[in-house]
Amino acid sequence: MVRSFGGRRVVDGVSLTIQPGQVTCLLGPSGCGKSTTLRMIAGVEMQDSGEIYVDGALICDTVFRVPPERREIGLMFQDFALFPHLSVAGNVAYGLSGTKAEKRARVEEMLARVRMERFIDMFPHQLSGGEQQRIALARALAPRPRIMLMDEPFSGLDNRLRDGIRDETLAILKEEDTGVLLVTHEPDEAMRMADEIALMRDGKIVQRGAPYNVYTRPVDRASVAFFSDANRLRATVEGALAMTPFGRFLAPGVPDGTEVDIVFRPQHVKIDFDRAGVGPGPTAADGTAARASVLRARFMGNESLVEFRLDHDGAVIKVTVPGVFLPQAETVMWLRIRRDKCFVFPAKEGM
Numbered sequence: 001m002v003r004s005f006g007g008r009r010v011v012d013g014v015s016l017t018i019q020p021g022q023v024t025c026l027l028g029p030s031g032c033g034k035s036t037t038l039r040m041i042a043g044v045e046m047q048d049s050g051e052i053y054v055d056g057a058l059i060c061d062t063v064f065r066v067p068p069e070r071r072e073i074g075l076m077f078q079d080f081a082l083f084p085h086l087s088v089a090g091n092v093a094y095g096l097s098g099t100k101a102e103k104r105a106r107v108e109e110m111l112a113r114v115r116m117e118r119f120i121d122m123f124p125h126q127l128s129g130g131e132q133q134r135i136a137l138a139r140a141l142a143p144r145p146r147i148m149l150m151d152e153p154f155s156g157l158d159n160r161l162r163d164g165i166r167d168e169t170l171a172i173l174k175e176e177d178t179g180v181l182l183v184t185h186e187p188d189e190a191m192r193m194a195d196e197i198a199l200m201r202d203g204k205i206v207q208r209g210a211p212y213n214v215y216t217r218p219v220d221r222a223s224v225a226f227f228s229d230a231n232r233l234r235a236t237v238e239g240a241l242a243m244t245p246f247g248r249f250l251a252p253g254v255p256d257g258t259e260v261d262i263v264f265r266p267q268h269v270k271i272d273f274d275r276a277g278v279g280p281g282p283t284a285a286d287g288t289a290a291r292a293s294v295l296r297a298r299f300m301g302n303e304s305l306v307e308f309r310l311d312h313d314g315a316v317i318k319v320t321v322p323g324v325f326l327p328q329a330e331t332v333m334w335l336r337i338r339r340d341k342c343f344v345f346p347a348k349e350g351m
């Protein structure tokens with residue numbers, strides 16, 4: 001699908017398949033086109049080109065268009081948007097067809113599913129944020145949508161509530177066997193919820209896969225950096241090898257003279273104390289140790305973040321260590337990088 005605003009391609013050739021019972025997370029930084037993609041699928045935004053199918057049936061191309069309310073798509077957005085003048089029962093019944101008794105039965109079933117039966121005659125303003133969120137889920141699922149579209153549905157909730165509600169929501173969606181497309185800019189949320197992550201940047205999906213694969217086999221440096229802090233060493237390739245203070249890295253197929261970035265996460269750096277100016281010897285798993293001095297160290301709760309300055313070229317390397325580790329500034333130490341956790345990417349200008 002493609003959608004441009006003012007000559008800028010905000011969604012640029014996005015193609016997605018959502019499977020029943022599976023949660024696909026469209027993950028990316030603010031403004032990359034996630035919501036616009038979702039809005040086109042929902043039918044509240046028209047694509048410039050592209051087609052949308054539900055269960056093999058065309059629901060929208062640039063000529064033909066099933067209206068949003070007939071797409072059998074459930075929607076859930078950040079602000080819940082419950083109807084304030086309708087009771088909980090009225091909200092959940094909205095969008096249901098059938099006799100009064102059938103509607104009532106489905107409302108009761110859905111409220112039981114979200115453990116909100118007691119609230120059936122209350123009004124939205126009498127409910128907490130978490131309770132409203134559950135009603136919004138019940139309302140969206142009541143008509144048995146074939147796909148659920150969720151746009152940052154948990155971002156209005158406070159942190160402590162969020163994890164619990166996320167897990168509950170996920171369990172209910174799985175029970176209902178609904179296919180879900182969930183938009184989020186939070187990697188943690190995507191890792192927690194997704195069967196598949198579609199990583200989006202500048203209107204394009206740059207990578208798709210199970211959370212583990214997207215995290216451990218990123219396609220470029222920006223993808224590494226999107227999930228966590230990322231360290232970078234820039235090096236020039238000679239004879240398919242990139243020389244760094246941490247030893248040589250393989251750069252197969254990269255022409256001589258090309259610059260590459262060696263990228264690694266702070267949790268994959270090992271620290272050793274200096275022993276009379278000597279560090280640990282080189283190993284196949286961790287390469288060569290490089291001398292560095294502590295710039296600053298901060299306690300982060302579960303871990304400590306220590307920033308080092310490399311003797312070699314003054315580059316700053318971030319290292320996380322579980323628990324409390326707060327060495328004094330200027331302490332000399334030796335750093336090694338876990339070789340199996342490093343990525344070698346072509347260097348990009350300005351990055």
Ligand SMILES: Nc1ncnc2c1ncn2[C@@H]1O[C@H](COP(=O)(O)OP(=O)(O)OP(=O)(O)O)[C@@H](O)[C@H]1O
Nearest residue numbers: 005006010028029030031032033034035036037185
């Ligand atoms: N109706 C519109 N008119 C003009 N520009 C728009 C319109 N809707 C979206 N845009 C622009 O398209 C880009 C993508 O917006 P979109 O809301 O899809 O991003 P997003 O990835 O969902 O971001 P966020 O997480 O901040 O919601 C933004 O730069 C936005 O300003």
